[in-house]
Amino acid sequence: MTDATSDLISTGAARIEWIRSRMPLLAQARADLARTLPFSGRRIGMSLHLEPKTAVLLETLQAGGAEIVATGNHGSTQDDIVAVLRDRGMTVFGARSDTLEQHHDNINAVLDSAPDLLLDNGGDLAAGIVDRGMTSGIIGGTEETTSGGDRLRSELAGAVPFPVIVINDSMLKAIGENRHAVGQSIVESFMRITNLMVPGRHFVVVGYGWCGRGIAQYLRALGGQVAVVEVDVLKAFEAALDGYRVASVVELAPWADVVITATGRPNVVGGDVFDRLRDGAVLANSGHVAWEIDVAGLKQRAASVSVVDEGIERVAFDDGRHVVLLAEGRMFNLAGRQPKGNSLESMDLGFLLQVLSLEAVATDAAALVPGAQPVPVDIEREIATRFLAALDAAR
Structure with missing residues (x-):
């Protein structure tokens, strides 16, 4: 040994x-x-x-x-x-x-x-x-x-x-792990990896399943302004009655400081969204598979990509804007810097x-x-x- x-x-x-x-x-x-x-x-x-x-x-x-x-x-x-x-x-x-x-x-x-x-x-x-x-x-x-x-x-x-x-x-996992533990760990990981504050920042949570519910809840509890994207009309209805702004990801892109995906589905954040994001917006994925953000498409559009810190990439566009990608689009509470998980x-x-x-x-x-x-x-x-x-x- x-x-x-x-x-x-x-x-x-x-x-x-x-x-x-x-x-x-x-x-x-x-x-x-x-x-x-x-x-x-x-x-x-x-x-x-x-x-x-x-x-x-x-x-x-x-x-x-x-x-x-x-x-x-x-x-x-x-x-x-x-x-x-x-x-x-x-x-x-x-x-x-x-x-x-x-x-x-x-x-x-x-x-x-x-x-x-x-x-x-x-x-x-x-x-x-x-x-x-x-x-x-x-x-x-x-x-x-x-x-x-x-x-x-x-x-x-x-x-x-x-x-x-x-x-x-299991409802036990949905409530105990997905809502409360994922919600807590995603918010903690965002703060630890980026060193950015939550209060007052605009967050778009894409998906309002159990994980999305928890992420939105914990972001708002720390003072974040939260909007939700949800294609299931009943879940969108629930998010609206929970007090969140509800719209499409394309509509919310210019408003977002941070976009966090939580759907389990491929390419929910792609080209139309990239074109509308504000300068400096952060993109992060909480889902198991690294496919919710179209990372390949994002980098194909880029004028340059640079690593600024562990788990943080700066993706610059020809129009002068840039976005920040966490953990290469992987589940950033486990694939990011100093991972802690749930x-x-x-x-x-x-x-x-x-x-x-x-x-x-x-x-x-x-x-x-x-x-x-x-x-x-x-x-x-x-x-x-x-x-x-x-x-x-x-x-």
């Missing part, structure tokens, strides 16, 4: 230890799984952001007997955490510096291990399984995100013959949803229907009960 690797392990282990101490729900699950060993003899293939909170999730699954073969998501992998996980006997692929091509190679390496269960984020593993025709060897799995759930119900619909529990369908408490809750859902698949997959489906109601109620008890114990 090199000195550099030893230093990474030491740094990562200290970070994980702190986070583990603040995740009581997973602590209880680890003790339970160590007794019951529901994953004994099973290999879990994972694609999920590799950061300290995820490490505690993987420790919990390992305590239940699982063999872990994992990779992160593009641009958000934290190298000290990878070093710790490898040191603890897990097979982990990837590094923060990986290109998108290398990330795809990492996905393929996970699939090459022939996993029994999938812990997916964005549908990459499920899509790879279908492309390879490997579906007969999989018991089932989970999917973390809106983006992955959409893929399972559209391009992969009918092609996945095993059950996949979509964690993002709060410990929210991920304790969200990852317990993962653990108990994977346990349900591992122990009784026959009771579940093939394809995408929500978290079983009894699991949601059990976790809500545990979370409320943990909140009360912490007071």
Whole structure:
């Protein structure tokens, strides 16, 4: 082991230890799984952001007997955490510096291990399984995100013959993680990365799902002036009654100081918007896939592109305007500078949803229907009960 690797392990282990101490729900699950060993003899293939909170999730699954073969998501992998996980006997692929091509190679390496269960984020593993025709060897799995759930119900619909529990369908995750944790972490990350103030600044939040609701709420709570873009008329109606200005992204572009996307859909901010943005506007994406801002189209229009700080690019146009792009259009609370991601408490809750859902698949997959489906109601109620008890114990 090199000195550099030893230093990474030491740094990562200290970070994980702190986070583990603040995740009581997973602590209880680890003790339970160590007794019951529901994953004994099973290999879990994972694609999920590799950061300290995820490490505690993987420790919990390992305590239940699982063999872990994992990779992160593009641009958000934290190298000290990878070093710790490898040191603890897990097979982990990837590094923060990986290109998108290398990330795809990492996905393929996970699939090459022939996993029994999938812990997916964005549908990459499920899509790879279908492309390879490997579906007969999989018991089932989970999917973390809106983006992955959409893929399972559209391009992969009918092609996945095993059950996949979509964690993002859970109201617990929607409220606890998407609204409150994403809302908090996106606003905190914006302030930390840019060092700009929120009060009085014009923010356009594109998408008023659970994440968009939370981002708008926390921006307004800190004094931001917030407008919302939403194509679903009922969600637009809700945003208007919540007190936000509602219009199209093209209409709002000249007003915006900051545009934050939260839709899970490709190219929601593109050419017409770029032409109308005011000088110095900031573009940032909170969605899982780096496609909500048409970054390639933005840079094709540019007279020059320069890196001004870690995770901050200045994109200048021939007409004298410039815009600022955060984290190359990736999920900037995890791919930006000094990434922190969502709060410990929210991920304790969200990852317990993962653990108990994977346990349900591992122990009784026959009771579940093939394809995408929500978290079983009894699991949601059990976790809500545990979370409320943990909140009360912490007071």
